[in-house]
Amino acid sequence: MRNLIWMVLACMAPWAMAQSYFGPGETKAVQGSGAKFADALLNMSADQLQCSLHQNRLPADATPSFLAAQKASIQYPKGDKFMGDWQKGGAIFNNLQKANCFSCHFGSPANLGGDVGPSLEKYGLQRGQSEAVQRYTYEVIYNAWSYFPCTVMYRFGVQGLLTPEEIADVVAYLLNPASDFNTKPALGGKR
Amino acid sequence: MRKVVLIPMILAFVGAFFALTQQDQPLDPFEEAMKQREQYLKTFGILPGDLFASQGEELFHTKRGPAGKSLEECDFGLGPGQLEGAYPYLPRYFADDGKVEDLETRIVSCMQRIQGFKPQEINRDDVVALTTFVASKSSKAKMQVVPKHPAELAMYNLGKQLWYTRAGPRDMSCAVCHDDHAGKRVRLSPVMSPQQGLGSEWPAYRFEEDRMYTFENRIQFCYASVGIPAPAFYSEPQIALTTYILAEATKAGHSFQELPFFTR
Numbered sequence: 001m002r003n004l005i006w007m008v009l010a011c012m013a014p015w016a017m018a019q020s021y022f023g024p025g026e027t028k029a030v031q032g033s034g035a036k037f038a039d040a041l042l043n044m045s046a047d048q049l050q051c052s053l054h055q056n057r058l059p060a061d062a063t064p065s066f067l068a069a070q071k072a073s074i075q076y077p078k079g080d081k082f083m084g085d086w087q088k089g090g091a092i093f094n095n096l097q098k099a100n101c102f103s104c105h106f107g108s109p110a111n112l113g114g115d116v117g118p119s120l121e122k123y124g125l126q127r128g129q130s131e132a133v134q135r136y137t138y139e140v141i142y143n144a145w146s147y148f149p150c151t152v153m154y155r156f157g158v159q160g161l162l163t164p165e166e167i168a169d170v171v172a173y174l175l176n177p178a179s180d181f182n183t184k185p186a187l188g189g190k191r
Numbered sequence: 192m193r194k195v196v197l198i199p200m201i202l203a204f205v206g207a208f209f210a211l212t213q214q215d216q217p218l219d220p221f222e223e224a225m226k227q228r229e230q231y232l233k234t235f236g237i238l239p240g241d242l243f244a245s246q247g248e249e250l251f252h253t254k255r256g257p258a259g260k261s262l263e264e265c266d267f268g269l270g271p272g273q274l275e276g277a278y279p280y281l282p283r284y285f286a287d288d289g290k291v292e293d294l295e296t297r298i299v300s301c302m303q304r305i306q307g308f309k310p311q312e313i314n315r316d317d318v319v320a321l322t323t324f325v326a327s328k329s330s331k332a333k334m335q336v337v338p339k340h341p342a343e344l345a346m347y348n349l350g351k352q353l354w355y356t357r358a359g360p361r362d363m364s365c366a367v368c369h370d371d372h373a374g375k376r377v378r379l380s381p382v383m384s385p386q387q388g389l390g391s392e393w394p395a396y397r398f399e400e401d402r403m404y405t406f407e408n409r410i411q412f413c414y415a416s417v418g419i420p421a422p423a424f425y426s427e428p429q430i431a432l433t434t435y436i437l438a439e440a441t442k443a444g445h446s447f448q449e450l451p452f453f454t455r
Contacts, residue, residue, distance in 0.1 A: 021352065021356070022352060025345070026348075026349050026352060029349055029426075029427035029428060029431070030353075030427075030428060032426055032427060033422035033423050033426035033427065033428045033429070034420065034421075034422060034423045034426070036420035037414075037419070037420050037421065037422045037423070037428070039420075040358045040359050040419045040420055041353075041356055041358050041419075043358075044356065044357065044358050048357040048358060048362055049357075051357045051362070051364075052355050052356050052357045052364065055355050055366060056355075056357075056364075056366065056367055056371055102378070103377050103378045104377065111378075112378065112379065113378075114375065114376045114377045114378045114379075114380075115375050115376055116368070116372045116375045116376070116377055116382070145362075150357070150367070151367075152363075152367045152368060152371060152372060154360075154361045154362065155362060159360045159361065159362070160360070161360065161361075
């Protein structure tokens with residue numbers, strides 16, 4: 001139910017709110033730059049709008065409700081099976097067009113990583129495979145904003161970039177001790 | 192005219208040249224660009240960007256369009272035909288058409304007003320070459336974008352709003368990369384903030400793409416790479432973002448690189 005209310009609100013709000021972010025003259029300027037561009041910018045979702053307004057630094061009093069709404073958006077895989085097939089997960093993690101995780105994270109044995117996000121080197125060996133760690137990792141990938149409000153990491157599940165099953169495959173790639181991610185050295189050596 | 196004919200030939204050749212010199216272990220992108228630049232100079236005796244600039248120079252001085260005039264009457268802010276040092280002040284407000292224009296938009300408006308071209312008759316490749324030529328007259332110059340006119344301030348404010356707008360399927364904004372993670376790397380590519388001198392490289396020849404990129408091309412490239420359809424050339428959002436970035440870089444005291452620049 002909470003989910004539903006959130007979704008209805010998120011669907012109704014954007015137009016009115018984008019109007020209040022961009023003044024009338026600015027809205028016209030954005031519209032004059034192409035229909036597709038205007039569509040993307042003027043249809044900001046309610047949470048994107050909050051991050052825009054606060055320049056990615058939410059005030060403390062707005063944070064709890066923001067986090068709760070993000071948490072409510074998370075859908076879980078069938079039977080809460082957080083760890084899928086690590087080999088499939090590796091193909092997703094290391095695909096520039098698909099998840100592109102390595103562009104921001106160090107630790108892949110297949111691709112030299114960036115350092116916009118924290119290093120995930122030997123993530124499964126560092127964190128272990130407890131239920132709590134599996135759930136946390138799944139939730140961060142599904143909706144990074146449920147832990148890190150307005151962070152740069154894409155909200156893979158929320159935005160439909162990955163399915164719950166694909167996310168579970170990526171969780172397995174990071175956590176399974178037999179995964180290449182944990183058995184092979186990260187490409188590029190220590191950063 | 193001879194130079195102009197040579198460009199497609201040389202560029203076709205250098206595309207293949209770049210492919211051959213790609214390596215397995217990636218170098219630092221800056222060092223890689225420097226190495227490629229040296230090799231172009233050694234092999235051809237000239238950089239591709241300079242070929243575009245000389246093509247632009249010919250176009251600039253040629254009588255063209257329905258009015259049969261050259262662009263020598265075009266005022267880039269320092270007086271008609273004054274090109275030396277004009278680029279660092281752009282975007283700025285122009286009283287003759289009542290608009291804030293960046294260099295590319297100014298060239299287009301002069302082509303319409305002076306040469307009599309209709310918007311649909313204006314060839315993007317010509318604008319890129321002309322932009323490269325005019326910018327080359329301000330190589331290494333200090334940035335001077337200080338919005339003062341109300342229209343310039345409005346452009347700056349729109350640019351700032353756009354800079355912070357989170358949108359699209361990856362929730363991106365310019366700020367979330369270029370401010371919040373300045374100094375970090377996306378894969379191999381360093382991310383810079385306006386305060387660190389973002390925007391000092393354009394127009395530049397990008398050897399990986401084998402193409403000349405203007406500032407507007409570069410903005411389109413960042414939008415496209417985060418899944419947001421890019422704003423049209425010469426539109427207000429383009430000019431606004433350019434104003435915002437260069438005004439912030441001006442405050443921090445930055446200068447342009449060697450223009451046209453050579454980069455990955």
